[in-house]
Amino acid sequence: MRVLLFDVFGTLVDWRASLIETAEATAPTGADAGWALVIDDWRRAYQPAMDRVRQGAAWQDLDSLQRQTLDDVLTRHALTVSAADRETLVRGWRRLRPWPDSGPGLDRLRRKYVTATLSNGHLALLADLLKFADLRVDAVLSAQLAGSYKPDPRVYRTALELLECQPEDAGMVAAHPSDLRAAAALGLRPIFVRRPLEWGLGTPPADPPALAGVLATDGLDDLAAALGC
Amino acid sequence: MRVLLFDVFGTLVDWRASLIETAEATAPTGADAGWALVIDDWRRAYQPAMDRVRQGAAWQDLDSLQRQTLDDVLTRHALTVSAADRETLVRGWRRLRPWPDSGPGLDRLRRKYVTATLSNGHLALLADLLKFADLRVDAVLSAQLAGSYKPDPRVYRTALELLECQPEDAGMVAAHPSDLRAAAALGLRPIFVRRPLEWGLGTPPADPPALAGVLATDGLDDLAAALGC
Numbered sequence: 234m235r236v237l238l239f240d241v242f243g244t245l246v247d248w249r250a251s252l253i254e255t256a257e258a259t260a261p262t263g264a265d266a267g268w269a270l271v272i273d274d275w276r277r278a279y280q281p282a283m284d285r286v287r288q289g290a291a292w293q294d295l296d297s298l299q300r301q302t303l304d305d306v307l308t309r310h311a312l313t314v315s316a317a318d319r320e321t322l323v324r325g326w327r328r329l330r331p332w333p334d335s336g337p338g339l340d341r342l343r344r345k346y347v348t349a350t351l352s353n354g355h356l357a358l359l360a361d362l363l364k365f366a367d368l369r370v371d372a373v374l375s376a377q378l379a380g381s382y383k384p385d386p387r388v389y390r391t392a393l394e395l396l397e398c399q400p401e402d403a404g405m406v407a408a409h410p411s412d413l414r415a416a417a418a419l420g421l422r423p424i425f426v427r428r429p430l431e432w433g434l435g436t437p438p439a440d441p442p443a444l445a446g447v448l449a450t451d452g453l454d455d456l457a458a459a460l461g462c
Numbered sequence: 463m464r465v466l467l468f469d470v471f472g473t474l475v476d477w478r479a480s481l482i483e484t485a486e487a488t489a490p491t492g493a494d495a496g497w498a499l500v501i502d503d504w505r506r507a508y509q510p511a512m513d514r515v516r517q518g519a520a521w522q523d524l525d526s527l528q529r530q531t532l533d534d535v536l537t538r539h540a541l542t543v544s545a546a547d548r549e550t551l552v553r554g555w556r557r558l559r560p561w562p563d564s565g566p567g568l569d570r571l572r573r574k575y576v577t578a579t580l581s582n583g584h585l586a587l588l589a590d591l592l593k594f595a596d597l598r599v600d601a602v603l604s605a606q607l608a609g610s611y612k613p614d615p616r617v618y619r620t621a622l623e624l625l626e627c628q629p630e631d632a633g634m635v636a637a638h639p640s641d642l643r644a645a646a647a648l649g650l651r652p653i654f655v656r657r658p659l660e661w662g663l664g665t666p667p668a669d670p671p672a673l674a675g676v677l678a679t680d681g682l683d684d685l686a687a688a689l690g691c
Contacts, residue, residue, distance in 0.1 A: 347589055357626040360576055360601040372589040372602045377624075395606075397586040 234422060234460075236398045237342055238389075239370065240407035241352035241359065243431045245339075245453075246329035246366055248276065250430070255325040260318045269433065271310050278302035283353065283382040292380045294355040299323050326354065327361035332428065336368055338453020341462040349374045351392050351405070353382045372396065384415030393421075406456065410442035417444045424456065425449045463651060463689075465627045466571055467618075468599065469636035470581035470588065472660045474568075474682075475558035475595055477505065479659070484554040489547045498662065500539050507531035512582065512611040521609045523584040528552050555583065556590035561657065565597055567682020570691040578603045580621050580634070582611045601625065613644030622650075635685065639671035646673045653685065654678045 242248050249272060256268040282298040300323050307314055314322075342348055349372040352359055356375050363373065372395070376382045379391035393403060400420030407413050408431060413423035425441040425448065432438070441449035450456040471477045478501060485497040511527040529552050536543055543551070571577055578601040579588055585604050592602065601624070605611045608620035622632060629649030636642050637660060642652035654670040654677065661667070670678035679685040 343593070347593065349589070356601055356624045360578070360625065364576065364600050369598055371593050372585055378607070395585045396589065
């Protein structure tokens, strides 16, 4: 392998705890349950929104999709949030804390591999997020450059072309089996990162997908050690 | 300003001394003049090669253009260089040393601005080069993403769109007046960096272009100080 592509939301950064914190600071719900259920529902609404693009609707960036799904989710939870506060929540996706091993692990892996994000976040969001989280990669790549969203194969193919990389020389690093299945189907090595807290304490994390050659790790330091970095 | 876009070859890295060194180590010419004249001619052949693309020929990456112009230049200088050595020279554009102020200056500027390359080098080349030179930016952007070459206005417009930036919120940082003129025509702030050694000791550097609002600096540390970073 020469290139490692990294999923971002959930794999490198803790979207859930960060967004709950942003939401509680921005707009207390008054409900005992607080924001956790809303944020989880918001995140669940993300795949169906991207599906419409993957199935041929005009590409929209993640901010646009998140604005629409946030409105729906707030309505379902009967919450009234001002337009300014809703925008703060949407922008909250640019202020997500990294998992503790993400920064040090990326730095170790970067010594031996060309590292790049391959996220459904668009470039402007990723530039802000990587700066906020102080994460360094050699190239910031996004599904935006393919005008689609993962797991559309065009997204992975575009990233490989831009990095002049054959599929067998690349690994896809992600906490999500669907991302890894799509990458593996194209010949990239699937590298699973277990993120037990992605959906909070009460929800068990995904199991590594049963894919040929899958490398299952407990974080980026663990991955760096496994790859001899 | 919120965003700073950086030219790379000549502005952040010393292509000339680096390539002369690579060439001398790879294929001694036997001529007294050595490689300097050849490298300078090679660099001069770069604009006409890009012109063909800017005027509508199919986009080719910089490696492809450099391969063609290197063959021409070597023929003109009556030099015989093996195919493997020619490829080493083309790949030499990924191993260019930074000017001493580039890394520290970028780090200072990155604290206050979103920083991105905007180079005629393609992404794969830039990822390798930034890694080699240990230069950190928030986003790696290339003329490739517009399918053209600077100073085509589409290149600057594409970068601004990807960073969600209005022209008046961006500065273009370059050692070359043509780059700054094109950026300024679109409303970006032109920021000139004097690089007295770009073409070697015997060739005086370009003067800052006479553009409204131009900021003329002697390097990236100087620029960081001027911008209060």
